[in-house]
Amino acid sequence: QVQLVESGGGLVQPGGSLRLSCAASRILRADNVMGWYRQFPGKQRELVATRSNGGDTNYADSVKGRFTISRDNAKSTVHLQMNNLEPEDTAVYYCYLRFRALPGLDYWGQGTQVTVSS
Secondary structure, eight states: OOOOOEEOOOOOOTTOOOOEEESSSSOOOEEEEEEEEEEOOTTTEEEEEEETTTEEEEOOOOTTTTEEEEEETHHHTEEEEEOOOOOOOOEEEEEEEEEETTTTTTTOOOEEEEEEEO
């Protein structure tokens, strides 16, 4: 079992920046993908960005050029630097983990609220 703990959400004005962080409860040695999804009210969770432990990244088109995902494999942490935030980015952001050897099992954090408003 792995727990994911997020931090860094909050309220920011349009055009501002936030950095989300997520830490796994143990060191992840097997091949895996960590990242972030977000959920708007009444909608399903959608991909924001993911990064494998090998460095492969994937971004939603809506955040390309504004958000950057990074991770520290030694600490089993993943971060999301969000710049030039827009009101449309307001959502609950969830940390995500999947081991490549267990494609049917997803781990999720508890979620952190990001609100972009003036």
